Amino acid sequence: NAGVTQTPKFRILKIGQSMTLQCAQDMNHNYMYWYRQDPGMGLKLIYYSVGAGITDKGEVPNGYNVSRSTTEDFPLRLELAAPSQTSVYFCASSYETGAYEQYFGPGTRLTVT
Amino acid sequence: GENVEQHPSTLSVQEGDSAVIKCTYSDSASNYFPWYKQELGKGPQLIIDIRSNVGEKKDQRIAVTLNKTAKHFSLHITETQPEDSAVYFCAATPLGGSYIPTFGRGTSLIVHP
Numbered sequence: 001n002a003g004v005t006q007t008p009k010f011r012i013l014k015i016g017q018s019m020t021l022q023c024a025q026d027m028n029h030n031y032m033y034w035y036r037q038d039p040g041m042g043l044k045l046i047y048y049s050v051g052a053g054i055t056d057k058g059e060v061p062n063g064y065n066v067s068r069s070t071t072e073d074f075p076l077r078l079e080l081a082a083p084s085q086t087s088v089y090f091c092a093s094s095y096e097t098g099a100y101e102q103y104f105g106p107g108t109r110l111t112v113t
Numbered sequence: 114g115e116n117v118e119q120h121p122s123t124l125s126v127q128e129g130d131s132a133v134i135k136c137t138y139s140d141s142a143s144n145y146f147p148w149y150k151q152e153l154g155k156g157p158q159l160i161i162d163i164r165s166n167v168g169e170k171k172d173q174r175i176a177v178t179l180n181k182t183a184k185h186f187s188l189h190i191t192e193t194q195p196e197d198s199a200v201y202f203c204a205a206t207p208l209g210g211s212y213i214p215t216f217g218r219g220t221s222l223i224v225h226p
Contacts, residue, residue, distance in 0.1 A: 004156070033213075040122065042202060042218040043157070058213070090156050097212040099145035099164060104156030 001026050004105035006091050012111045013081040021076040021108050023091030031094045032074040033102065034058075034066065036087040043090065049074055050097070081112045115140040117205050119217025127225050132193050134220045136203035137185045143205040146179060146186045147214065151200040160201075161188070193224045 007022045025032065030051050035043040045058030049068040063085055065077040074093075078085060088109050092102040116139040126132050136146075144165040149157035163170045163177045163186065170177050174193075179186040190197055200221050204214035 040218055042119075043216040045213060048213060056211075092156075098206060098208050099162075101147065101159045101162070102149075102157075102214070104149075104158065106154075106156050 003027065004091055004093055004103050006089075006105035006108050008108060009106065010109045012113065013078075015081060015083065015112060017081050018077070018079050019081070019110075021078070021089055021091075021110075023074045023076065023105060024072050025074075025091075025093040025103070026072065027093060027095070027103065028071060029093035029095050029103070030071070031097045031100075032068065033092040033094075034064070034074070034076045035090045035092065036060065037090060037107075038087050046076065046089075078110075083112050086110060086112045115143060115205055115207060115215040117203060117215050117217040119203050119220060121220060122218065123221045123223070125223045125225065126193050128193060128195060130193055132190045132197070132222055132224075134188045134201055134203070134222070135185060136187070136205075136217050137183075138205040138215075139184065140205065140207055141181075141184070142207040142209050144208040145206040145214075146177070147204050147206070148175075148177060148188050149202045149204070149216075151202065151219075153199070157202055190222075193222075195224050195226050198222055198224045 033048040034046040047066040049055045091105040147162040151157040176189045203217040206214040
């Protein structure tokens with residue numbers, strides 16, 4: 001199994017541009033998550049999904065959108081990129097939520113200038 | 114919502130010494146407490162977890178203790194090795210409501226050879 005994969009690994013955006021961060025998992029997990037990691041700030045939840053067609057906001061959803069059309073894929077869309085969205089983005093999945101391990105992807109480092 | 118405080122933010126030890134990282138949480142409904150290790154340039158990976166019906170859990174050189182009354186839990190690493198150098202995150206997960214974990218801000222552990 002490849003686990004959780006993310007593309008791209010690095011990206012530089014200009015202010016106002018849009019992009020989609022891709023995330024896929026091959027473990028047949030129901031739950032998928034998007035986090036952003038800023039230095040010294042831990043992991044902040046952006047959006048999560050409990051299954052195909054079902055998504056919900058996390059702690060910091062403003063400026064982002066998600067969709068979940070299949071069990072495997074959970075893309076994160078950035079509209080009108082701003083410097084405040086400069087961060088490292090991690091996608092994660094778990095079989096269930098609650099007392100279950102989360103499996104993280106390798107991350108996407110995004111810089112908005 | 115849940116609030117997780119993690120200390121220290123940076124911990125520097127000599128190889129062979131012990132390292133302790135402490136976390137406190139605010140929501141008494143939290144019942145699952147995982148610890149993740151993040152190596153440079155990678156996503157976090159689960160290293161040990163504990164549930165509220167257990168006070169201590171050990172896996173080789175790492176152990177976690179939980180005090181539900183005081184709402185704190187700790188990670189203990191004995192006989193540290195240079196490969197233990199990483200960022201460690203604690204999390205607290207309520208087994209109710211959203212069932213989504215809240216992460217601490219992370220501890221950067223540096224083990225000097």
